[in-house]
Amino acid sequence: MTPDRADRADGAPLPVVLTLSESELAGDAAALDAAWRDRPGLWGWLTAVDHKSIGRRYIITAFLMFLAGGIEAALMRAQLARPENTLLGPDRYNQIFTTHGTTMMFLFAVPMMTAMGLYFVPLMVGARTVAFPRLNAFGYWTYVVGVVFLYVSLFANTGPDAGWFAYVPLSGPQYSPGHRVDVWAQVVTFTEIAALCAAVNVIVTVFKMRAPGMSLNRIPLFVWAQLVVAFMIVFAMPAVATGSTLMLATDRAVNMHWFNPAEGGDALLWQHMFWFFGHPEVYIIFLPALGMITPIVETFCRRPVFGYTAIVMANITTAFFAFGLWVHHMFATPIPELGESLFTAASMVIAIPTGVQIFCWIATMWLGRARLTVPMLFVLGFIFTFVNGGITGVMLASVAFDKQAHDTFFVVAHLHYVLLGGGVMPLFGAFYFWFPKVTGRILNATLGKVHFWLFLIGVNVTFFPMHILGLEGMPRRVYTYLAPTGWGPLNLVASIGAVTIALSVLVFLINAIRSWTHGEPAGENPWDSSGLEWAVPSPPPSYNFLHSPVVRSRHPLWDTDVELPVVTGLRTDRKEVLITSTFDAMPDSRHSSPEPSIWPAYLALCMGVVFIGSIFSPYYVLGGLGLSMIGLFGWGWQSSKRIESELVAVPNGAMVERA
Amino acid sequence: MKPLRPTADAAALPSVTFGQRSMMWWGTLGFMTIEGWTIALLVAAYLYLRQNYVAWPPLRTPNPSLLIPTINLALMLVSIVPVWITARAAARLDTAAVKRWLVLTCIIELPILVLRWWELWALNTRWDTTAYGSAAWTIVGFHTSLLLFDVLDTYGLTLFYFLRRQPVKTFSDTADNSFYWYFTIGIWIPIYLIVYVGPRIA
Numbered sequence: 001m002t003p004d005r006a007d008r009a010d011g012a013p014l015p016v017v018l019t020l021s022e023s024e025l026a027g028d029a030a031a032l033d034a035a036w037r038d039r040p041g042l043w044g045w046l047t048a049v050d051h052k053s054i055g056r057r058y059i060i061t062a063f064l065m066f067l068a069g070g071i072e073a074a075l076m077r078a079q080l081a082r083p084e085n086t087l088l089g090p091d092r093y094n095q096i097f098t099t100h101g102t103t104m105m106f107l108f109a110v111p112m113m114t115a116m117g118l119y120f121v122p123l124m125v126g127a128r129t130v131a132f133p134r135l136n137a138f139g140y141w142t143y144v145v146g147v148v149f150l151y152v153s154l155f156a157n158t159g160p161d162a163g164w165f166a167y168v169p170l171s172g173p174q175y176s177p178g179h180r181v182d183v184w185a186q187v188v189t190f191t192e193i194a195a196l197c198a199a200v201n202v203i204v205t206v207f208k209m210r211a212p213g214m215s216l217n218r219i220p221l222f223v224w225a226q227l228v229v230a231f232m233i234v235f236a237m238p239a240v241a242t243g244s245t246l247m248l249a250t251d252r253a254v255n256m257h258w259f260n261p262a263e264g265g266d267a268l269l270w271q272h273m274f275w276f277f278g279h280p281e282v283y284i285i286f287l288p289a290l291g292m293i294t295p296i297v298e299t300f301c302r303r304p305v306f307g308y309t310a311i312v313m314a315n316i317t318t319a320f321f322a323f324g325l326w327v328h329h330m331f332a333t334p335i336p337e338l339g340e341s342l343f344t345a346a347s348m349v350i351a352i353p354t355g356v357q358i359f360c361w362i363a364t365m366w367l368g369r370a371r372l373t374v375p376m377l378f379v380l381g382f383i384f385t386f387v388n389g390g391i392t393g394v395m396l397a398s399v400a401f402d403k404q405a406h407d408t409f410f411v412v413a414h415l416h417y418v419l420l421g422g423g424v425m426p427l428f429g430a431f432y433f434w435f436p437k438v439t440g441r442i443l444n445a446t447l448g449k450v451h452f453w454l455f456l457i458g459v460n461v462t463f464f465p466m467h468i469l470g471l472e473g474m475p476r477r478v479y480t481y482l483a484p485t486g487w488g489p490l491n492l493v494a495s496i497g498a499v500t501i502a503l504s505v506l507v508f509l510i511n512a513i514r515s516w517t518h519g520e521p522a523g524e525n526p527w528d529s530s531g532l533e534w535a536v537p538s539p540p541p542s543y544n545f546l547h548s549p550v551v552r553s554r555h556p557l558w559d560t561d562v563e564l565p566v567v568t569g570l571r572t573d574r575k576e577v578l579i580t581s582t583f584d585a586m587p588d589s590r591h592s593s594p595e596p597s598i599w600p601a602y603l604a605l606c607m608g609v610v611f612i613g614s615i616f617s618p619y620y621v622l623g624g625l626g627l628s629m630i631g632l633f634g635w636g637w638q639s640s641k642r643i644e645s646e647l648v649a650v651p652n653g654a655m656v657e658r659a
Numbered sequence: 660m661k662p663l664r665p666t667a668d669a670a671a672l673p674s675v676t677f678g679q680r681s682m683m684w685w686g687t688l689g690f691m692t693i694e695g696w697t698i699a700l701l702v703a704a705y706l707y708l709r710q711n712y713v714a715w716p717p718l719r720t721p722n723p724s725l726l727i728p729t730i731n732l733a734l735m736l737v738s739i740v741p742v743w744i745t746a747r748a749a750a751r752l753d754t755a756a757v758k759r760w761l762v763l764t765c766i767i768e769l770p771i772l773v774l775r776w777w778e779l780w781a782l783n784t785r786w787d788t789t790a791y792g793s794a795a796w797t798i799v800g801f802h803t804s805l806l807l808f809d810v811l812d813t814y815g816l817t818l819f820y821f822l823r824r825q826p827v828k829t830f831s832d833t834a835d836n837s838f839y840w841y842f843t844i845g846i847w848i849p850i851y852l853i854v855y856v857g858p859r860i861a
Contacts, residue, residue, distance in 0.1 A: 131682045200689035208682050212667070234689065238697040246701070246797050256786050256793035258704070264711045264790035269704055276700075535661065550666055557661075564661040569670035578669055579682065587669055589676045592828070633815060639832070640819050646827045649673035649680070651750045658752070658827045 029546055031572040036128070036542035038596050047596035049133035050542055054140050055119025056438065061140075062112035065103050065147060066424075070505060072100035077462070077498035080491050083483040093479035094161035095180070099154050101164025102184060105281065106191040107147055109423055113288040114198035114233075116430065117226035119438070121202055123533035123540060124220045126211025126549040128570075128577050129593055131204035132197075134600050134635065139197030141604030146190030149612055153183040160184030163477065165278060166248065168259040168270045173252045182252060182615040185244040189611050192241040199233035202226050209577060210585040211532065212567055213551040220531050220554070221311055225291025228315045229284050232322065236280035243273030245611070253614060268333055275326035283322040285419065287315055289426035290357055293382065296375040296433050297361050299529040301368025304555060307360035314353035314360075321350040331402040340399045347397030351390060358383060373527075374448035378429030381456045382421055389417025392467065407477075410470025416463045428455070428508070435515070436522030440538040443519060447511040454504030462497030465490040530555035535564060548578045551585075574643070589649065597638055603631040675827045677750055677834055687835045691842045694805055698846055701801060702853055705794040716784065716858050717791050723855045724781040731774040732851050735844045738767045746837035749830040754820070757833060761817040768810045775803050781855070795854050802843075802850055809843050812836050 038048040048054060075096055079088040088096060122130055130136050153159055160180050162171040171181045206227045210219070219227070247258040248270065257263035259270050298305050305311065327335060327343040361379070370376060392414040396402050405411060428451070435443045474487050481487050525534040532549055533540075534557055547566035553559040567587060570576045575593035580586055606628035613620020648656045678684055709715055716722060741763045748756035779799055786796035816836055819825055 132686055135686075196693055200686055200693075203689055204682050204685045207685055234693055235696055238693055239700055242697055242700050242704075246801065247704070250786075250793070250797065254787060256797070257788075257790040258708075258793050258797075260790065261711075263788070264708060264717055265793070266708060266711055266790070269707055272707070273700070273704070547663055547665070548669070560661070562662065563664035565666045566663045567667045567669050568665045569668035569672075576674075578672075579676070579680070582679070587667065587672060588680055589673045590669060591674065591676075591682060629811070632811065636815050636819065640823075640825055640829050642824060642826045646675050647671075647673045648675040648752065648827045648830075649677070650752060651677045655673060656752060 028572050029541070032543040032546065033541060035572065035574050038542070043598075044596065046601050047598050049129075049137050049594060049596050049600075051118055051122055051130045051133060051136060052438075052540060052542075052544075054133075054136050055115055058111060058115030058118060058140050058143070061144065061147065062108050062115055065107040066112070067505070068151070069100050069103035069108055070502065072096050072103065074498055074502055076100065077495040079479060080481075081495035082492065083481050083485070083488045085480055088479060090479045091161070094477075095154060095157075095159035097477055098160045098163055098184070099150065102150065102160060102187060104419075105164055105285075106188060107143075107150065109285040109419065110191065110195055110281065111143055112427065113229070113285055113423075114195055114202070116288060116292070116427075117202050117230075118198055120434065120533060121205055121223055121226050122209070123437075123536065123544055124223050124531050125206060125209060125214060126532045126545060126551065127205060127209040128544045128548075128575075130201045131209060132201050134594050134597050135197050136201050136600075137597070138600035138604055139194040139201075141601045142190050142197070142607055143194035145604055145608040145612075146187045146194070149190070149608070150183065150187045153180075158183055160187075165274050166244075166270075167274075168248065168251075168267045171248060172259055173255075176252075179615055182249065185249040185252070186611045186615065188240060188244040189249075190607070192237045192244075193607065195233050195237050196241075199230035199237075202230040203234075206230075207582045208579050210580055211549045211551045212578070212580055212585055212587050214580075214585045216583060217309075218551055218554050221294040221305065221308065222288070222291035222531075224312050225287045225315055228319045229287045232280050232284050232287075232319050235323065236277045236284065239273050240277035243270060243277070247273065249614065254618075268330070271330050271333065272326070275329045276323070279326040279329065280319075280322040282418065283318055285423045287318060289382075289423045289430075290315075290354075292426045292430035292433070293361060293379050295529060295531055296379055296429055297364050297368075298555075299433070299527045300371045300373050300376045301364050303364065303368040304530075305360060306363035306367060307356070308554065311357050311360050314356045317353040318350060321346055321353070325350060328397055328402070331399050332406045344397050344399055348394055351394055354390065358387070373432075374443070374445055374452060375429040375433040377449065377452045378425050378432070381452060382425040382429070385417055385421025385425060385456070385459060387421075389414055389419075389421050393418060405470055407475055408470035409466040409474045409476055412476050413463045413466035413470060416459070416466075420459050420463070425455070428452075431508075431512075433527070434533075435512070436526050437533055437538050437540070439516050439519070440522055441515050441519030442522050442526055443515045444511050447507055451504050451507045451511065454500055454507060458497050458500030458502075458504055460497070461500060462494050465494045465497075469494075525557065530558040532556055592643065594639065597635070599631050599635040599638065603628055603635070606631055675831055677831050681831050681835070683832060683835050684838065687839050691839065695842070695846055698798065698801065698850065701794070701798045702850070705798060705853070708790045708794055712791065715791065717789050720789065720791065721783045722858050723783055723795070725855060727774060727777045727781045728851055728855045731771060731778055732847070734767065734771050734774070735847060738764070738771060739841065739844060741767060742837045742840045746834045749833040749837075752827060752830055754825075757830065758817075758820050761813065761820060761833070764813055765817050768813055772806060772810050775799075775806060779803070798850055798854055802847060805843050805846075809836070809839055812839070 038044050038050050038053055075088060079085050079093060118130060118136060158180050160183050162176055162181050166181060166184055169175055206223060250256040251258050257265040259265045259267050261267065294305050324346040325343055327339055328347045331340060396405060396414060432443050432448055469487055469490050522538045524537055535549060536544055547568050550565040550567060567578065570578055570590055576590050577593050578587060579589045579591050581588050606624050609624030609627060610621050613624055646658045648658055650656060741760050745757060745760040745764055748760055782795045784792035786793050813836060816833055
């Protein structure tokens with residue numbers, strides 16, 4: 001390990017400590033735990049900044065949202081199971097399908113994928129925490145405010161009812177009086193803020209906190225996917241935040257005219273703003289899921305993935321193309337023909353990088369010795385289901401076909417094949433794979449197989465018939481249909497499929513709860529996997545790594561023989577993290593990491609006052625901003641606490657010690 | 660657990676760094692990107708709405724006034740000087756100079772914020788008259804929120820320096836505060852040209 005000499009004032013290499021005794025190691029662990037552990041009790045819970053506590057909460061909250069969205073889906077399927085059913089009236093049905101879409105996209109899928117990153121990225125890059133632990137907590141609490149707001153509103157019969165993409169003019173002040181659409185617009189704001197905080201955190205963690213030696217070409221593929229997605233979030237989320245908060249909400253609250261054609265506004269502008277976010281959103285969900293597949297395939301095929309560089313390039317290419325196809329959601333609007341051709345081409349081209357990734361995994365399975373464990377079953381289920389969804393996506397990229405299928409159940413079938421196949425299946429695989437790391441116990445494999453088969457069958461039985469229903473002309477978002485349409489039998493089949501999905505999720509829940517308390521103890525590395533997250537105990541201690549690991553290959557645990565090389569010398573009496581250079585990951589500095597803090601939760605509440613209050617009166621906005629001043633001051637004051645001595649690298653290269 | 664083999668000792672590495680060696684600099688850059696991109700999207704929407712009108716500004720709306728915005732732009736450009744000197748003083752860890760120049764920065768930043776109020780009215784239209792008014796108000800309004808946040812950050816930092824002796828890390832944060840100010844002013848230049856000057860030449 002040669003540190004970057006240019007980073008040192010005297011140009012000398014870092015000294016090497018040759019041995020550490022057992023007692024030194026044990027002493028370090030106790031001191032580190034005292035420094036890094038969140039405080040106990042309710043206060044400790046509110047002030048927690050450990051990325052694992054926040055990540056775990058995020059994952060559990062997002063999973064609860066998956067269940068809530070699932071219950072809404074079940075209600076819709078119950079309503080549609082036979083013609084002219086009266087279980088849900090049109091108004092209730094509108095609220096349910098809008099809340100289902102909003103929940104699944106904004107409160108389950110994106111938060112779940114970012115949460116997996118916030119939990120695992122630091123562990124995978126060998127860091128003690130994320131770059132900005134308080135920002136992380138703030139993001140989580142902001143998200144919780146959004147969750148609570150949506151569901152309180154739904155139960156108060158004020159649930160949003162204009163669809164998850166809230167098209168104007170339907171969602172505008174004229175056609176949606178009352179506060180239902182306002183709820184939607186602000187829920188979106190909360191989840192956008194949370195996602196942006198997570199994205200900045202992931203980017204800086206990956207750029208500055210990688211283990212020494214983890215150069216760009218050694219970053220684990222899950223981390224690469226999270227990094228690419230973080231960049232996508234930075235460029236996609238502002239579009240919908242602008243559209244919903246600065247345009248739609250202001251049109252509704254203070255009579256702006258963004259979307260009012262009578263005053264020069266433009267309804268299509270909303271579709272551009274929404275889909276410029278909305279299409280990359282699909283890949284924001286999908287790329288992290290693909291990132292989860294690689295370690296699973298590598299581990300259970302016992303070989304490095306085929307085509308590492310190709311997969312990284314495919315991720316980056318997908319991210320670029322994802323921003324160039326939003327107009328394919330708007331083929332039914334009057335857009336120029338040249339535009340249609342361009343977006344058709346782009347929509348087809350994006351299938352190529354995804355195909356590259358799938359072929360890389362198939363090659364890995366081909367060349368390795370695949371073991372059909374539960375995570376691997378989900379990977380195979382992903383390939384089967386997702387490829388089907390991808391193919392209907394290529395069909396929909398054709399304008400002529402799209403105009404026929406637009407707003408029919410064909411689109412519903414397509415998007416659920418893509419999202420359940422491409423997002424949820426890898427996610428379930430990842431749950432089975434990493435559950436031992438998070439909880440210290442292994443999920444039961446027999447129940448896991450029952451879960452997998454029920455889920456695979458359920459997804460296909462539910463959504464395959466919808467292709468046919470769509471081709472037969474059944475529009476989406478109708479609360480019922482007449483018997484002579486002949487859509488009854490296929491709808492019943494789809495509803496039976498939905499019951500099967502519900503059963504599969506129930507099996508998973510029972511398995512998770514039972515295994516968390518009574519499962520087989522996992523140990524450190526139950527699958528003999530290669531990533532750094534498996535080098536720490538399960539569940540990981542508060543400080544993650546006793547000493548910062550040093551990485552010399554893409555598979556640190558497979559390629560180091562007996563001993564794990566580490567960098568020593570970080571403080572054990574207070575929180576300190578190792579910062580490395582951006583490209584080569586050479587040790588550069590040590591930064592202190594913040595203590596537990598109430599200000600993130602407080603500021604998230606203030607944001608709640610600002611954005612929820614903005615629906616009712618501008619005075620709430622001013623009041624909320626005033627209250628957040630206290631929070632910002634507290635936050636800054638906590639950061640500016642003196643520490644006993646600091647070794648400073650001033651920009652001219654000199655090193656100064658300040659007591 | 661695999662036995663650990665120490666290969667290097669990090670104790671001699673610095674605990675405070677400046678610029679792109681520090682995490683906060685990267686975090687600031689991240690939020691600048693998000694905010695800059697939001698402004699870019701708003702400007703794109705402004706130009707998109709332009710296509711819906713024959714005349715711009717529409718319906719006999721007067722052009723935006725230039726006097727106050729131009730004075731404020733000049734003030735903003737001048738403000739870069741003390742902000743830059745503050746960053747340099749912070750890099751030298753010179754507490755006295757940082758305090759002095761932060762106070763001066765506070766003095767010059769305040770009128771910029773106050774003038775912003777008249778700058779909004781210099782648009783010569785209201786947000787609820789036409790889509791043109793909505794777009795212009797939103798762009799300038801959003802930039803005002805960035806300006807307000809940065810001014811508050813500067814005031815908070817200055818207060819901290821006077822309330823208690825600051826850790827050296829605060830010097831690095833002070834340099835990042837300057838970095839953010841360059842962005843806030845830099846991004847205003849195209850807004851000034853598009854929103855205030857643009858209608859006269861469009």
